[in-house]
Amino acid sequence: MNAKLLAVVGVGILLVAGVVGALVTGFGPAPGGDSGSDVESFPTETPSNTGSDGASGDGASGDGGTSDATATATDTPPFTFAIGNIEECGRTCRDVTSTLTNRRDATADDVTVYTRIFAGNGTDGDQVWQGSEDVGALDAGESYTATKRVELSYSDGYKIERNDGWITVQTTVETADQTVTFTERRQVA
Known part of the structure; x- marks a missing residue:
């Protein structure tokens, strides 16, 4: 009986540790990261030529x-x-x-x-x-x-x-x- 209880508690601890690790690292069901739109590369500013161009x-x-x-x-x-x-x-x-x-x-x-x-x-x-x-x-x-x-x-x-x-x-x-x-x-x- 004690071995069974110990195994269940051990699995519970591993499960909680996994969920906490996922939340802390940003993996899993926790929100975050981006807007959902995949942006391949961000443009860079046009070099100044004249006036407002x-x-x-x-x-x-x-x-x-x-x-x-x-x-x-x-x-x-x-x-x-x-x-x-x-x-x-x-x-x-x-x-x-x-x-x-x-x-x-x-x-x-x-x-x-x-x-x-x-x-x-x-x-x-x-x-x-x-x-x-x-x-x-x-x-x-x-x-x-x-x-x-x-x-x-x-x-x-x-x-x-x-x-x-x-x-x-x-x-x-x-x-x-x-x-x-x-x-x-x-x-x-």
Whole structure:
């Protein structure tokens, strides 16, 4: 009887250890990783040529965040990107609403927005989420607003916690004729 009880307890301990290990490493049924859209490679920014054709944009920031803007005062960024609302949908889940605005004088065709989130204060940290959104054509002055669910695994949440709660969000807007990248840092925990 004792041997049977010992075997059942041993199997139970192994089962619990396996589930905990899966949650900590991000494997298994725990949410996380990406938006579900497989992004093969992220585009890089179009090199600057003249005027607004190659300006890199100005990232918008909310409370607790900072952004990098590489356009000069004389350059008008072709797009603006702003995170408008962040709603909690779980311990490691957020519904993020953002708006992209075409500031060019012409329609932007074949617009796709790619986003990556890194743990820490830079893009050299661990990537904890990625996603993309096909926008299509965006007329001059027109805005496009979308809400994405960002679900992280517990291990990705721990990576952010280890970086004092800082994340870096890198958003790249790719069109038929140019690519613009925004980088924003936020303290989320």
